[in-house]
Every structure is written in C-alpha cells, then in structure tokens.
Amino acid sequence: MDTTNKNCIVRISRYKNALKRLKGLGFVKVFSSNLADATGTTSAQVRKDFSLFGIAGNKRGGYNVDNLIDQMNRIFGKYDVHKVVLVGIGNIGRALLSHKAFQRESIRIVAAFDIDPNKLDENARIPILPLDRLESYIIENEVKLGIITVPALAAQQVFTIMKDAGIKGVLNFAPLNLQTKDNVIVNNINLEMELENLVYYIMAEEKKII
Numbered sequence: 001m002d003t004t005n006k007n008c009i010v011r012i013s014r015y016k017n018a019l020k021r022l023k024g025l026g027f028v029k030v031f032s033s034n035l036a037d038a039t040g041t042t043s044a045q046v047r048k049d050f051s052l053f054g055i056a057g058n059k060r061g062g063y064n065v066d067n068l069i070d071q072m073n074r075i076f077g078k079y080d081v082h083k084v085v086l087v088g089i090g091n092i093g094r095a096l097l098s099h100k101a102f103q104r105e106s107i108r109i110v111a112a113f114d115i116d117p118n119k120l121d122e123n124a125r126i127p128i129l130p131l132d133r134l135e136s137y138i139i140e141n142e143v144k145l146g147i148i149t150v151p152a153l154a155a156q157q158v159f160t161i162m163k164d165a166g167i168k169g170v171l172n173f174a175p176l177n178l179q180t181k182d183n184v185i186v187n188n189i190n191l192e193m194e195l196e197n198l199v200y201y202i203m204a205e206e207k208k209i210i
C-alpha cells in the first residue's frame with residue numbers, strides 16, 4: 001500500500017470515530033465540513049478521501065451518518081471475522097489477549113504461541129500453543145493476520161515463520177523494522193518513538209517553534 005493510501009485509510013478511521021461521536025450527540029446527517037472540523041482536515045480532503053474509497057452520499061443535503069458508518073465498516077471488513085495469531089505471551093501479549101474488543105469484534109485472536117513451556121495452555125479460552133505449531137496452525141486455519149510481541153531478537157524469526165505460512169498482515173510491537181521483500185504488510189508499533197514524537201511536539205509548542 002503506498003503512503004497516500006495509507007494516510008487516507010488512517011483518515012477514514014478518524015472519520016469513523018468522529019461519526020460515532022456525532023451519532024452519540026444526535027446527528028443524523030453530517031456535511032464534509034463537520035467531519036473536517038472533527039478530524040482537523042479540510043472539507044476538500046474529506047470529499048477526496050470518500051471518492052478514493054468509493055464512499056457515496058448526497059454531498060449537498062449532507063451524508064446520512066448510519067449509512068456512512070456502514071460504508072466505512074465495509075471498508076474495514078467489519079462484517080467478516082478476521083482471525084489473528086499472536087506470538088509472545090509477555091506483558092504486551094497478555095494485555096492484548098484480554099482486550100475485550102478482540103474477543104467479540106470482527107478481529108479475533110484465535111490462538112497464541114510462546115517458547116516458554118510454563119506459559120502453554122491448550123485448554124485456555126484462547127489456546128496458548130508451542131511455537132513449533134505456529135506454521136501448521138496458520139496453514140490449517142487459513143489465518144492471514146499476525147501480532148508479534150516477542151523480544152526484538154526473536155521477532156525476525158517469528159516473522160519469517162508467519163510469512164512463509166501465508167500471513168499477509170503483521171502488527172509488530174518489537175522495536176525493530178522487520179525485513180520483507182514479499183507481499184506482506186507490516187505495521188510497526190513503536191511506543192517509544194510515538195512518545196518521543198509527542199515530547200518533541202509539546203516542547204516545540206511550548207517554545208512556539210513549529
């Protein structure tokens with residue numbers, strides 16, 4: 001996915017969150033200007049993003065909120081169930097496993113894997129299995145998404161197993177950029193970098209240098 005499309009999908013996600021808020025406030029219709037104000041962009045950008053993703057609606061009379069949310073849910077595949085495997089049951093892995101949204105929504109963690117024999121539990125609500133079963137599990141269950149929450153040193157090895165077994169999208173929490181020449185999308189979540197970024201902007205704002 002190129003950067004333009006990636007930025008656009010991030011904005012669509014923001015529009016969707018804004019729409020949910022506006023719906024909660026009683027809005028039945030919205031204009032592109034409402035969404036632009038709520039997400040810090042311009043009306044022209046909202047309309048451009050909608051056109052790129054084929055989101056239809058009556059521009060002059062306003063867009064129906066429920067209908068927009070429905071169209072965006074389709075873009076994010078909310079009406080299908082997307083199976084996810086998670087590797088590394090440490091602090092972050094456990095937090096993600098117990099996250100309610102992954103239990104009832106369309107994105108569902110179906111199995112977790114670890115190398116530590118003390119952490120395995122085949123009978124848990126989400127089974128925790130040994131790493132050597134990762135490849136066959138992905139293939140047999142046709143899983144397309146993976147989450148990596150192992151230490152940095154182990155992340156590339158885990159990623160290679162996932163990729164070779166057919167995973168197409170990876171959310172990586174380990175602090176390194178995974179190497180891939182294949183058709184796999186990797187989203188790196190680097191919490192330290194994000195915080196550093198925030199610190200910079202707060203400092204810059206205080207000194208009024210941006």
Ligand SMILES: NC(=O)c1ccc[n+]([C@@H]2O[C@H](COP(=O)([O-])OP(=O)(O)OC[C@H]3O[C@@H](n4cnc5c(N)ncnc54)[C@H](O)[C@@H]3O)[C@@H](O)[C@H]2O)c1
Nearest residue numbers: 088089090091092114115116149150151152154173174191
């Ligand atoms: N904890 C944080 O606040 C935090 C913040 C930012 C980034 N991270 C990064 O996220 C990742 C996970 O962090 P954490 O705190 O949950 O780590 P953790 O040490 O608590 O857990 C890591 C887990 O991975 C397992 N593991 C190790 N090698 C493995 C392998 N080859 N295959 C399968 N499982 C393996 C371990 O047994 C352990 O259960 C790390 O890369 C860390 O740098 C963590």
